[in-house]
Amino acid sequence: MEEEIKYKPISVRRLLAELQSTSTLMVDLAYSSVLFSDKDLAEEVIELEKKVEDLKTLLLMNTAIVIKDAEDAEAMVGIMEVGGVADTISHAAGSISRIVLLDLGADPSILEAFGKTQERLVKTKISPGSVMSGKTLGKLKLETNIGVNVISIRRGKELIINPGAKTTLMAEDTLIGRGSDVGVVEFDKLAKGELKAVPRPKLDMKGESV
Amino acid sequence: MNQEKLANMLAQLKDISEIMIDLSYSALICGSEEIAERVMEMEETMDKLHIEFELAVVGLGVTRPAKGLLGLIRLAMAAEQIADAATVLANIVKRGLKTHPVLQMAMQEAEETIVTAEIADDSVLGGKSLGDLGLEDDIGMRIIVVRREQEWSYNPKDSFVLASGDLIIAKGYVEGREKLLSLARPILNNNQ
Numbered sequence: 001m002e003e004e005i006k007y008k009p010i011s012v013r014r015l016l017a018e019l020q021s022t023s024t025l026m027v028d029l030a031y032s033s034v035l036f037s038d039k040d041l042a043e044e045v046i047e048l049e050k051k052v053e054d055l056k057t058l059l060l061m062n063t064a065i066v067i068k069d070a071e072d073a074e075a076m077v078g079i080m081e082v083g084g085v086a087d088t089i090s091h092a093a094g095s096i097s098r099i100v101l102l103d104l105g106a107d108p109s110i111l112e113a114f115g116k117t118q119e120r121l122v123k124t125k126i127s128p129g130s131v132m133s134g135k136t137l138g139k140l141k142l143e144t145n146i147g148v149n150v151i152s153i154r155r156g157k158e159l160i161i162n163p164g165a166k167t168t169l170m171a172e173d174t175l176i177g178r179g180s181d182v183g184v185v186e187f188d189k190l191a192k193g194e195l196k197a198v199p200r201p202k203l204d205m206k207g208e209s210v
Numbered sequence: 211m212n213q214e215k216l217a218n219m220l221a222q223l224k225d226i227s228e229i230m231i232d233l234s235y236s237a238l239i240c241g242s243e244e245i246a247e248r249v250m251e252m253e254e255t256m257d258k259l260h261i262e263f264e265l266a267v268v269g270l271g272v273t274r275p276a277k278g279l280l281g282l283i284r285l286a287m288a289a290e291q292i293a294d295a296a297t298v299l300a301n302i303v304k305r306g307l308k309t310h311p312v313l314q315m316a317m318q319e320a321e322e323t324i325v326t327a328e329i330a331d332d333s334v335l336g337g338k339s340l341g342d343l344g345l346e347d348d349i350g351m352r353i354i355v356v357r358r359e360q361e362w363s364y365n366p367k368d369s370f371v372l373a374s375g376d377l378i379i380a381k382g383y384v385e386g387r388e389k390l391l392s393l394a395r396p397i398l399n400n401n402q
Contacts, residue, residue: 016316078307085295092291099281107278112217118225143383147350180346
């Protein structure tokens, strides 16, 4: 039997932000699990699906408790709907992951389609000589420098989901990154040590070349 | 139905559903009915494409393993589910439900944000192609939609040339957001 959820006072803003970011991340993780036939990643998405359900319930409780009159109700209904949407997206991600868990992801058109999308997913391993090795994500600033977000790190048996700025990358880590077609190629080259430095932005704040 | 066309359709279903999500969140943040309306239009495109895709998959019949075909159908269905979720968000705006300020605060707190900006007359962005600007690789912001007068372009290509007066919707990380805003509206930002 599932654990019962009891009301806990949590800020609505925090709940909303977490619902939105978790559900968005789940979609990327789920597509990655299909693209790389990764069942561990797929299981992780299923775990997150339960977490999002709980977050949604807590959001509904924390909005319901402040409603006193019709005006409050009108103001809060939008928030409740957004929570529901995050939950729907999370379930969609769950459905995507179940494709891998049920061994339904082998059609060649799937792989081909992922090579044609706007946002690309890439899986790569850090070689010992890579500039990434021993650096934190905060220091590397891959998002702003090359537009790539690291969504998961596999380190031996450990699977780190949505690593933060303080996470230090290590040689032999297997990363999954998401970004543009150009960005993911740079990302792959950085990990393999073929590119020695993180490309810096070519524009400054005024749009002048630097 | 050739294989390439099938993959193209699947890629499009994924891309459109993701743009719809981005657009609907930005409609919610700026309370824009106009953007919400775009999401509704894209839903129609999505529905047509989804049926076309399902028929194509069913049409493959015994030529490929059934398990794989079921996977294709489920993948497209999930994209459709995501697109439907976007229309629910857009509907909040279209029905004129008040968006609580906490909603905007929460959305802007996310690592990844959506930014909407109009290109000012003195912006360096005007007259340059997206390929030349390289915003995505330089500041990690990807322009997903451009509105020029009544015309909307989704996922504009590298050859797309921006002009002053264009409304751009871009997606990226918090730091890139400020940089893009200062590029699009230099005067406004220098005065702040």
